[in-house]
Amino acid sequence: MLQLKDLISYFETNGLADNIRENDVLFPLIESVHVLSICLVVGSIFAVDLRLLGFASIHRSVSSVTHGILPLTWCAFVVAVGSGSLLFISNVTKYLGNGYFIAKIFLICAAGLNMAIFHGIGAKNLPQWENEARLPLPARLAGGLSILLWVAVVACGRWIGFTMPAG
Amino acid sequence: MMEVVLRDFCKWLAATPLSNTIQTTGWIIPTLQTIHILGVAVLFSSAILVDLRFWWLLQRDVPLPDVARRFFPAIWLVLPILLITGSLLIIGEPRRSLLNSTFYLKMALLAFAVLLTGGLQWSLSSAPKFWDKDRGRRMAGQFAATVSILAWCSILFAGRWIAYTQAG
Numbered sequence: 001m002l003q004l005k006d007l008i009s010y011f012e013t014n015g016l017a018d019n020i021r022e023n024d025v026l027f028p029l030i031e032s033v034h035v036l037s038i039c040l041v042v043g044s045i046f047a048v049d050l051r052l053l054g055f056a057s058i059h060r061s062v063s064s065v066t067h068g069i070l071p072l073t074w075c076a077f078v079v080a081v082g083s084g085s086l087l088f089i090s091n092v093t094k095y096l097g098n099g100y101f102i103a104k105i106f107l108i109c110a111a112g113l114n115m116a117i118f119h120g121i122g123a124k125n126l127p128q129w130e131n132e133a134r135l136p137l138p139a140r141l142a143g144g145l146s147i148l149l150w151v152a153v154v155a156c157g158r159w160i161g162f163t164m165p166a167g
Numbered sequence: 168m169m170e171v172v173l174r175d176f177c178k179w180l181a182a183t184p185l186s187n188t189i190q191t192t193g194w195i196i197p198t199l200q201t202i203h204i205l206g207v208a209v210l211f212s213s214a215i216l217v218d219l220r221f222w223w224l225l226q227r228d229v230p231l232p233d234v235a236r237r238f239f240p241a242i243w244l245v246l247p248i249l250l251i252t253g254s255l256l257i258i259g260e261p262r263r264s265l266l267n268s269t270f271y272l273k274m275a276l277l278a279f280a281v282l283l284t285g286g287l288q289w290s291l292s293s294a295p296k297f298w299d300k301d302r303g304r305r306m307a308g309q310f311a312a313t314v315s316i317l318a319w320c321s322i323l324f325a326g327r328w329i330a331y332t333q334a335g
Binding site for chain 2: 024028031032035036038039040042043044046047056057060064068069071072151154155158159161162
């Protein structure tokens with residue numbers, strides 16, 4: 001059975017992983033792309049969350065705000081996952097042994113779940129209330145929860161750097 | 168000469184009680200960095216959303232001056248937070264940035280980007296059609312937006328690179 005262990009050792013003996021880990025320019029470069037894309041993901045999601053909470057863009061409908069902003073979020077998210085994966089495979093064992101890394105992955109999944117629940121349940125009657133400044137409680141809850149989760153994601157990301165010695 | 172003054176200043180700064188607190192309390196630096204990055208996220212996204220509107224890429228249903236009015240104020244709101252957290256990080260580890268040429272590059276780029284952003288905001292608030300008068304103006308606006316995107320990206324890159332170019 002091909003296990004996670006095999007996958008890990010595959011990445012660790014892979015030349016790509018060595019290159020990323022040892023190269024003086026490649027690691028910071030990928031890391032910079034990762035930070036840049038995460039900033040776009042988090043910042044653009046905040047703009048949508050603030051609309052849901054009724055703190056910003058209140059004169060625009062929810063769908064106008066999401067259609068105008070979320071394409072940027074998704075593009076940046078793809079880049080963040082790609083660059084994050086490259087950083088991950090450069091040192092799989094160390095990342096998997098880091099509690100903040102595990103927490104970060106779970107928090108991203110939780111943020112995705114929160115979004116899915118809002119789309120599936122909270123936004124059912126969206127056309128009826130999306131133009132109002134003050135939205136129904138489920139929408140405000142989804143926005144508030146999203147902000148908290150993404151703040152936690154960024155915090156965990158930063159803590160990984162402090163709990164995982166380089167090399 | 169300048170270098171000697173800077174080194175002495177770093178030594179003095181690192182010996183202050185505030186710097187000592189930041190150095191010896193483990194959670195302060197990552198916390199400051201987290202707040203700093205969250206501020207960067209808001210600033211950078213706001214700038215990019217306006218810049219992309221110059222290119223008609225997003226929020227086509229909203230006039231450019233409205234997009235600018237919605238997102239530029241966020242930049243000025245978080246900039247002081249970035250300056251405060253950034254300054255505290257410098258006080259905690261003076262040598263990391265003050266003796267690092269990448270840091271000065273970042274500050275120069277920041278000054279340029281702030282002026283450019285202020286200029287774009289001023290032009291749009293004083294004349295909403297400023298970048299929409301003719302083909303030349305539209306192209307000039309797109310050029311300015313592109314320069315803005317490049318400037319902010321460079322600032323983020325330089326920020327990350329400070330960690331890799333610090334003096335030993």
